Amino acid sequence: MTTAQSIPLQTLRTTCAYCGVGCGIKAEVNVVGRAVSVRGDDEHPSNQGRLCSKGSSLGETLAVESRLLHPEVHGQTTDWNSALQAVAEGFKQVIERYGPDAVAFYGSGQLLTEDYYIANKLMKGFIGSANIDTNSRLCMSSAVAGHKRAFGSDTVAACYDDLDHAELIVLVGSNTAWCHPIVYQRIRAAKDANPQMKVVVIDPRRTATCDIADLHLAIDSGADVALYNGLLAYLAEHDALDQRFVENYTEGFEACLDAARQDGQNLQQVAARCGLPLADVRTFFAWFTGHDKVMTLYSQGVKQSSAGVDKVNAILNCHLATGRIGREGAGPLSLTGQPNAMGGREVGGLANQLAAHMSLENPEHRDRVGRFWGSTVIPSKPGLPAVDLFDAVADGRIKAVWIMATNPVVSLPNADKVKEALKGCDLVVVSDCVAHSDTLDLAHIKLPAQGWSEKDGMVTNSERYITRQRGLLAPAGQAKPDWWILCEVAKRMGHAEAFTYAHHSEIFVEHAALSGFENDEQHGLRDFDISGLSKLTREAYEAFVPTQWPINKTYPKGRKRFFGDGRFFTPSQKAQFIVVKHRLPVNLPNDQYPLVLNTGRLRDQWHTMTRSALAPRLNQHRPEPFVEIHPGDAQRFQLVNGALAHLRSVWGQMFARVRVTDSQRPGMVFVPMHWSEQYARKGRMGALVNPVVDPVSGQPESKHTPVSVRPLKAAWYGFALSRSDTDWNSDYCVKVNGEQHVRYEMAGTSERSWEALPEQIDSQQRWQWQLYQDESSRVVRLAAFDGDKLCLVVCAAPDHALALLPDRQWMGQLFAKGSLNRDERQQLLSGVAPSGQSTGATVCACFNVGETTIKKVIQEKGLRDYAAVGAACKAGTNCGSCIPEIKQILAIEAGKAKNHVC
Secondary structure (H helix, E strand, O other): OOOHHHOOOEEEEEEEOOOOOOOOOEEEEOOOOOEEEEEEEOOOOOOOOOOOOOHHHHHHOOHHHHHHOOOEEEOOEEHHHHHHHHHHHHHHHHHHOOOHHHHHEEEEOOHHHHHHHHHHHHHHHHHHOOOOHHHHOOOOOOOOOOOHHHHOOOOOOHHHHHHHHHOOEEEEEEHHHHHOOHHHHHHHHHHHOOOEEEEEEEOOOOOHHHHHHOEEOOOOOOOOHHHHHHHHHHHHHHHOOHHHHHHEEEOOHHHHHHHHHHHOOOOOOOOOOHHHHHHHHHHHHHHHHHHHOEEEEEOOOOHHHHHHHHHHHHHHHHHHHHOOOEEEEEEEEEEOOOOOOOOOOHHHOOOOOOOEEEEEOHHHHHHHHHHHHHHOOOOOOOOHHHHHHHHHHHHHOOOOEEEOOOHHHHHHHHHHHHHHHHHHOOEEEEEEEEEOOOOOHHHHHHEEOOOOOOEEEEEEOOOOOOEEEEEOOOOOOOOHHHHHHHHHHHHHOOOOOOOOOHHHHHHHHHHHHHHHOOOOOOOOOOOOOOHOOOOOHHHHHOOOOEEOOOOOOOOOOOOOOOOOOOOOOOOOOOOOOOOOOOOOOOOOOOOOOOOEEEEOOOOOOOOOOOOOHHHHHOOOOOOEEEEEEEEEHHHHHOOOOOEEEEEEEEEEEEEEEEOOOOOOOOOOEEEEOOOOOEEEEEOOOOOOOOOEEEOOOOOOOOOOOEEEEEEEOEEEEEEEEOOOOOOOOOOOEEEEEEOOEEEEEEEEOOOHHHHHHHHHHHOOOOOOEEEEEEEOOOOOEEEEEEEOOEEEEEEEOHHHHOOOOOOOOOOHHHHHOOOHHHHHHHHHHOOOOOOOOOOEEEEEEOOOHHHHHHHHHHHHHOOOOHHHHHHOOOOOOOOOOHHHHHHHHHHHHHHHHHHHOO
């Protein structure tokens, strides 16, 4: 008999499924038990062995219970052939009747490069439409457009190694500590190694990233162009330009400088436009001027804007003017959001691109790709970018849409319109690995795709490292690779000759060959060239190690940086300065919607939570949708910390828990992006967000939406813990997956009869119920048992503060016990945790360390710094994202000790 101990473990190298940092993973795989444990790959150059809380938890997200396991057509389970035929026939009929532009694909940075390549080839090369876009439009398209305007190509010039050598690092619109934790830890380590290094954070919010900042510029929303135009003028005024670089390797500087001077004639004007103290602006400008090795890392706070491309170019202008590009420790670096957003850029995944960094609007490029693919129908005009694409679904121009590995009903702006558009669409096809999502539930045809642990192919991170993602487990149910699904549909649509791949390595080799096809001085050099991989054998493909592109005859082992030789990819081979002018966001606050909504990510969640919410420890730090608001605004709008708020905009509404904090600017509120209807009733942030986009890139303005916020007047607040999913009929309801239980945070606007709950939930009377109800305080605690085994707990009160008194963490731990004794049952109904059994709210998700535990080790051992706390209880010793919070606890405990002595 084979025992679990005798099953050999296989160790495989792969990549993380989350952000664009592209961390390498070593996975230990028990194939028989479908069990995977992960740790950072210390040989991968991008993360050097570190993983964040999300990456560390990947092994906890692989249960098949949440998976889509079989194809479905109109709600009926079917076989693959029938499902594929239904997709092919549906698309063919729409094309025959309305033309190729009546169909669309919407993909994802979660797709592998091979998947992306086939989707792009099928739509642009053989269907003959450019209506293929991706959720990468929402996170990096403004960077793409800015790079192309300045460099003539979508080229990322710098790399993570530069962080180790920089003298000044500027983080713009990026909560790096939470959104790209491994990059953040590399910056922290570099600063520890070189205490002279300066770090500047430019962000309206005081985020966890500010923990290592020497200067925080809490800039007005949308004022980045004004700041960087002011910087450019300052650089010129203080003789800080690299005249040799500007004269020899750039064009357009004088016009750009004139515009910058008009935008910000002096420091006082710049400070006023940006809403910043004059002294802080002067310090930033002086530091940028006085340090030679300057890196600027920018993310969604720059790109998700109606002026996102101009913001990117304003930053690039300053680096070009000082020659701080292409050199060790100096340059701009865009931090991308998804694991293969860069791979999607390589294959032309956006609606205005062609494969291998070629352009749809360039007739020579269309001819080249057409000859390579054997296609005669490549469209001559760009397709519809994401927001416009779903607008076209709404108004009937697009009759059939295929959505792959993404959840636009949650993530797109004006999300309610997207939802209604899909409800009215003639044919909605969704291929995904989950059984339910807000988008998948609207599909006519559901196709089970392989998940992260099963997919096999290539990804490219935000510093151009191409890495193998290796399948760890056999596919769940009938799940198939996305490239295979696409190829099979292509065959059934009559394009079999172009999609006959026996293995995904053949797709990658074709992709590599196209990157080098007519890529030379005679035809015009392109930045993306991996032709050195165009003859990879299957064995070499399997053994591929991370390498930065380009990979060709000139750079057979890759290249760290671009532009050190002063050679760019414009027709003149010179970089272009771009004239940009500060302009206000499109929608401004008004009497009806007086606050500005800013949005973003959390430390422990990912996109719309279809994967990350499956890991219980990732749900504990911030378990509910929340709205952060400044104390002055909270008082103005009668909002109480911990209570519930009702947010509205012109486009939609949502409910959220109130977090009052002075880290938020007055006049602005912050809401995280992650919750869907699957996890939070009326918790979709996308329903609020305005659909305005950048006119060049089409990237939505997710950081600036006028909203109103008022208290949600609830008659009762409460929570429930249950061993299984339960449908709670409450106005506010948030689902939180825990260990061996599910937690629900709830509130209702009308009174509820708790005495009737046992019959409603347990109609067959299987359980024994215990009820505590205080008539005077209207506090209720209710528990259900199967013998001595706890099945359900409900706690409710008329006020949110009373409802928060019972310790959810302690109650959740009781579900791991096989039975409860009499004392434990009494403690449960009393709502008070026994001494020492409460861990408190989670602070460190990597090691599941709670606030109470951290306070205890601080008090007992007299600890004074976060490193000592880590040594005592491991908190903060993995990805380090919780270190700022640990520091806050240390400061509070130190204050208590001081007051006690006094």
